[in-house]
Amino acid sequence: MDHYQGAVLYLDILGISNLTKKKVKLTPEDYDAWGITKRSEWNEHFFCAKLLVAFRSCLEDVKERYGNIKVTQLSDCAFIWSKDAAAVARAAQDLMWALIRAGVLCRGGIAYGEIIEPDRVLKSIGQFVLGEAVTMAVECEGKGKGCRIFTEPELALQLTGTGPRSDRFPVKSFAELRNPLSGESADEFRWYLQNLPGGPVVNDQAKHLALLELMAALMCSPRFNWNATSEAGRLQLACSIACVSEATYTFLPSSDTVFSVNQLMVTTIKRTPALQSKRLQLWASQAASAFDRRKATASKLSGALQPDL
Numbered sequence: 384m385d386h387y388q389g390a391v392l393y394l395d396i397l398g399i400s401n402l403t404k405k406k407v408k409l410t411p412e413d414y415d416a417w418g419i420t421k422r423s424e425w426n427e428h429f430f431c432a433k434l435l436v437a438f439r440s441c442l443e444d445v446k447e448r449y450g451n452i453k454v455t456q457l458s459d460c461a462f463i464w465s466k467d468a469a470a471v472a473r474a475a476q477d478l479m480w481a482l483i484r485a486g487v488l489c490r491g492g493i494a495y496g497e498i499i500e501p502d503r504v505l506k507s508i509g510q511f512v513l514g515e516a517v518t519m520a521v522e523c524e525g526k527g528k529g530c531r532i533f534t535e536p537e538l539a540l541q542l543t544g545t546g547p548r549s550d551r552f553p554v555k556s557f558a559e560l561r562n563p564l565s566g567e568s569a570d571e572f573r574w575y576l577q578n579l580p581g582g583p584v585v586n587d588q589a590k591h592l593a594l595l596e597l598m599a600a601l602m603c604s605p606r607f608n609w610n611a612t613s614e615a616g617r618l619q620l621a622c623s624i625a626c627v628s629e630a631t632y633t634f635l636p637s638s639d640t641v642f643s644v645n646q647l648m649v650t651t652i653k654r655t656p657a658l659q660s661k662r663l664q665l666w667a668s669q670a671a672s673a674f675d676r677r678k679a680t681a682s683k684l685s686g687a688l689q690p691d692l
Contacts, residue, residue, distance in 0.1 A: 384499055384500070384501055384502060385499070385500055385501070385502040386497060386498065386499045386500075386514065387466055387497070387498055388466070388495070388496065388497060388498070389464060389465055389466040389467070389468060389471070389495070389498045389516060390464065390465060390467075390468035390471040390472065390493060390494065390495045390516065390538060390541070391462060391463070391464040391471070391493065391494055391496075391498060391512070391514075391516040391517050391519075391520040392462065392463040392464070392471050392474070392475045392478075392491055392492070392493045392520060392532070393460065393461075393462055393491060393492045393493070393517070393520040393521050393523075393524050394460060394461045394462075394463070394475075394478065394489050394490075394491040394524075395459065395460040395489060395490055395491070395524055396434060396435075396438060396459040396460070396487060396488070396489050397488045397489060397490055397530075397610065397616070397619050398488065398609070398610050398613075398615075398616050398619070399431060399434070399458075399459040401613060401615070401616075402427050402430065402431055402609070403427055403428065403431055405427055406613065407427070407609055407612050407613065407616075408612055409425070409427065409430055409609060410608070411425075412605055412608060412654075413430065413605070413608055413609045414430065415605070416486070416604075416605035416606045416608065417430065417433040417434075417486075417606065418433070419433060430609075431459075434459075434487055435458070435459060437482075437485045437486065437487050438456070438459070438461070438482070438485075438487050438489075439456055440485070441478055441481040441482050441485055441487070442454050442456055442461055442463075442478070444481060445463075445474045445477050445478045445481070446463075446474075448474070448477065449465075449470050449473065449474045451465055451466075451467050451470050452464065452465040452467070452470050452471060452474050453465060453500075453510060453512070455510045455511065455512070462512055462517065462520075463475070463478075464498055464500075464512055464516070464517075466498075468495055468538065468541045468542060469542060469551075469552070471493065472493065472538075472542055472552065472572065473577075475491060475493055475532055475572065475574055476574035476575075476577040479491070479530065479532065479574045479575070480574075480575075480593075480597075482530075483530060483597055483600055483601065484596075484600065485606075486600070486604055486606025486607060487606075488530055488601075488607060488610055488619060488620070488623065489530060490524055490527075490528075490529065490530060490531060490532070490533075490619075491520075491524055491531075491532040491533070492519070492520040492521060492522065492523030492524030492525070492526070492532065492533050492534070493520055493523065493532050493533075493534045493538060493572055494515075494516045494517075494519035494520040494523055494534060494535050494537070494538055495516060495535075495537045495538040495541050496514065496515035496516035496519055496537065497514045497515040497516060498512060498513075498514045498515075498516050498517065499512070499513050499514040500512045500513070500514075519535055523535060523569075526569040527560065527569050527571070527622070528618055528619055528622035528623075529619055529620075529621075529622030529623035529625070529626055530601070530619075530623040531571055531574075531622070531623070531626060532571065532572040532574055533569050533570065533571055533572070534557065534570045534571065534572045535570060536570060538572070539557040539570065539572075542556070542557075543556070543557065552577075553576075555573070555576060555633075556572065556573055556576060556577065557570060557571065557572060557573065558570070558571050558573055559571075571626075573626075573630065575594060575597065575626075575627055575630055576590075576630055576633065587634040587635070587674075588634070588670070588671075588674045590634050591631055591634040591635050591638070591670055591674075592667055592670065594627055594628075594630055594631045594634070595631065595640065595663055595666045595667055595670065596663060597627050598624055598627050598628055598631075598640065598666070599659050599660075599662045599663035599666070600659060601620060601623050601624045601627065602620075602624055602647075602652070602654075602659075602662065603652065603654050603655065603658045603659035603662055604654060604656070604659050605654045605655060605656065607620060607654065608654045611654075617647075617648055618644070618648065620647070621644045621647035621648050622644055624642055624647055625642055625643060625644045625647060628640055628641045628642045629641055635670060635673055635674065635677075637673050637677075638670065638673070639669070640666055640669075640670075
């Protein structure tokens with residue numbers, strides 16, 4: 384057996400259990416959103432297969448992008464692991480961006496610790512991994528709601544305080560979430576605050592626009608309509624939108640696109656691609672105006688501070 388210290392990401396598609404148990408009432412609009420045109424294929428298992436294929440495609444893309452990670456899919460969940468904790472964290476952020484854009488709602492757990500895997504295994508039937516980091520990652524995944532990645536302090540320490548400077552993540556990438564009623568807390572890896580996947584470092588305005596894109600998809604894309612058919616699914620979506628919307632305030636403090644979970648739970652809309660596009664265009668236009676005003680104000684202040692010649 385090969386054992387070493389590293390990071391493990393555990394990722395799970397939300398709502399699949401209820402879907403396969405026929406607790407979700409699928410509509411013609413749901414099938415249309417996923418390109419299922421044959422009425423003979425209008426059942427929960429064909430629909431689930433579409434989700435799993437999209438999930439697998441995103442996993443394959445991220446594995447190709449990061450050659451030093453290992454990936455295995457187990458039906459509606461997956462593990463990603465490596466000795467390189469920074470590579471696992473970057474793969475996690477890229478994967479979450481890709482999944483939401485594809486219309487797949489996932490939640491994850493990521494942890495650092497001992498990893499054990501066989502040094503010789505028949506990979507044609509898949510890889511497997513175990514160890515302390517695997518157990519902790521699975522436990523972390525269930526700590527909260529929404530398309531988030533929950534973690535533990537050791538990983539935050541590894542990614543923000545040790546290792547080469549090029550591998551370090553900003554401290555704000557991690558946050559402690561505390562329930563004021565119970566005092567319980569959970570640590571979150573805020574993947575949505577990172578640079579866009581596969582691209583260079585971008586400015587605050589571009590990051591803000593990307594967050595608006597995620598919000599428009601989560602709120603209006605018909606691919607998430609089936610998630611919203613149950614109260615549990617609506618809560619997962621509401622928590623997802625709320626945490627991403629709160630992040631918009633990080634890049635634009637004057638943003639009025641911050642929504643609460645309670646507000647989102649009682650809001651009902653007809654999810655369509657047209658509404659998704661319209662809402663994104665409206666938010667983007669409002670944000671562009673706000674950033675222009677900020678730049679104009681900064682320019683005036685800079686001019687006023689220039690000494691007279």
